[in-house]
Amino acid sequence: MSDAESKQSDYPNRWRLCTVTQVEELKILIRMFPIWASGIVFSVVYSQMSTLFVEQGRMMNTRIGSFRIPPASLSTSDAITVILLVPIYDRIIVPIARKFTGKERGFTDLQRMGIGLFISIMCMSIAAIVEITRLKLAKEHLSLNIFWQVPQYVLMGAGEVFMFVGQLEFFYDQSPDAMRSLCSALSLLTTALGNYLNSLILSLVTYFTTQGQNPGWIPNNLNEGHVDYFFWLLAGLSILNMFVFVVAAKRYKQKKSFVRF
Template sequence: MAESDIYTGDGTVDIKGNPAIKSKTGNWKTCPFILGNECSERLAYYGMSTNLVNYLIDRLNQGSAQAAKNVTNWSGTCYIAPLIGAFLADAYLGRYWVIASFSCIYVLGMTLLTLSASIDGLKPTCHDGKCHATSGNVAMFFVALYLIALGTGGIKPCVSSFGADQFDETDEKEKKRKSSFFNWFYFSINIGALVASSVLVYIQENVGWGWGFGIPAVMMALAIVFFFSGSKLYRIQKPGGSPLTRLAQVIVASLRKYNLKVPTDKALLYETEDSESGIKGSRKLDHTKELSFFDKAAVQTQHDQVKGFFNPWRLCTVTQVEELKSIIRILPIWSSGIIFSTVYSQMSTMFVEQGDKMDPSIGPHFSIPAAALSIFDTLSVIFWVPIYDRLIVPLVRKYTGHERGFTQLQRMGIGLAISIFSMVVAAVVEIIRLDRVKKHNYYDLKHMPMSIFWQVPQYFLIGAAEVFTFVGQLEFFYDQAPDAMRSMCSALSLMTVALGNYLSSLLVTIIIHVTTRHGKLGWIPNNLNHGHLDYFFWLLAVLSILNFLVYLCIARWYKYKKTTGGFS
């Protein structure tokens, strides 16, 4: 039997550092541990975050706008922190050890959060439905919250990439399964979210916040158990050294040689002589003509050697140059996800506050918390993932001939289009709600007689958009990233969620400042019955349309990367 039939061809190793054996490691056999880990972790995350805006309002006495901004700022940090975990994974530790170490920080944060909501002296004191929080209560709460942000951020960019690493890039059969893995990975996320947005939100509203935060803490501990249980079966990609250093070297070398002319024959550019790349865990990349200024870094001169060795700050390989080009090409596609993430962030802020003013009752004896309506987003994802994977892809494949049905860029574009309709529906629901408030003088009612289930379509549409855009992004950023920079590119993908949350927070701040002048209540007052939240949703719909049109131009320009040779 040939060695290529025994060992993986993508340079992965097992937990002991030995070359990974195909029959004993990776593939679908490792997925129950990775998907179980992700499902439990997402249950923990959404279990404490879905209803967070109401905890800030009810327990910490923050106004609607201030609570929304704090949630979006924290959520944004959760999606900025992946840059830290991704860098450590790609450069030094590898994805396995980053997941293991940051999970411990995550559990610590969850534990402190539970204590801050359940222990006398640490939790706010409440009497007759009104709560008072000391500066110490608030401080401990936010310390715990941002420890969770660091923990979840550290593992976010690594888990999906680590799961994809279990499928050998050089094996055609395994490579085809990788696309399906991303669908089921996102499916597992939403199974966790389903429990969080239904059971845990109900517990928080009706049993107590101590239990409501304590159960997610236990689930995070269970996520760690899932992860370590599969250790003997995992394929581990070796770290390739600092990606930021390699990118900086290309930029510096190009600037040093700004006056040189790039030869027309690409064979004259510097590259390692053997078939493997000089970067660990990476294949060579084909030379491309675009962004030719950076090719100057691969032009050899007599000044490039120092004591018989090439100075990497003066001469870079073609593959190293193409790494930088790949990142630059990805950035416009990346930027298009920011507005989409702004729309997505409304589920945990403005959708909840909109729902808080509507009738939550189901029959005479049961009420559904507004935050629990995100369950319909989750159900939408759970509905669409298998439909997409098992029905849409095979059907579309017959017409396009593309293995995935839609290309990654087409898939993301469809999701961007669907998100526009979610904002339009949210705006129409708010127009109808405010019309009834005005007509029947419901201004001071806590819950007006209009069912909260009017919000279901806007949640369901966002769920459908997620299946196309977010899952498409997961696959796109893994596939189009240079081999040794996959965690970093996954972090870039997640960073759009952070910037989307920050943009949402910025828009709310600007709108409040502009619309509350001269004694006016503005679009988003504490009592939304006196406001115009529909204007905010229309604004997001317009921004989404503009974003979609720009995306179409960017997608037409984009060229997919091409690799050559084997893994180093």
């Protein structure tokens, strides 16, 4: 149905017939959905910075002489990484990548998001290895220095630069012209849903791992649990998420301009 027909008084039921523009815009949103959904699992990993990373840091050696480092303050490593990496990406990484890919931005938005997802897998793997080392030392009544957490925060910051920025650019470029503001806000929705999904995963893990009077993976005293198992679980989910993302990205058709009737 054209716009001219829709202005007529005897046009058919609008719930059954739509304009070509409306149909094309809906098809664009449906194609974007798998790409959008991949950001939810990434946000689950991102939420660990304000949850289990802090709990992990509380069980480590936080003292330098007489000064005590608040475990939550290590998130500044993430912020510093973002501040430094954004100009490095624009001034160094993009020109180098441009020579190989021939693309103005160096990487496509989808490639940039894929790199961010891969970094999130590395982040969870490093966090799990640090926790394994911490537990081994705890059995010997020793404590691991909290600065061993810095690499996982740095990797998370690098993942942000690739995933979140790429996601914003992807939604803005590929969304329908009339819905760019709305689609640009979808990245915020993935963060919210990621936090909810993180809470759900934590609840399920706690329920199933505390059966039979077991302390579970994440007890109040982390020395009695296995937070490393939870980090490996998130790494596994991130690998599965990246696989789905790669499949969806390969099948994704870039938005084409179409004529408004």
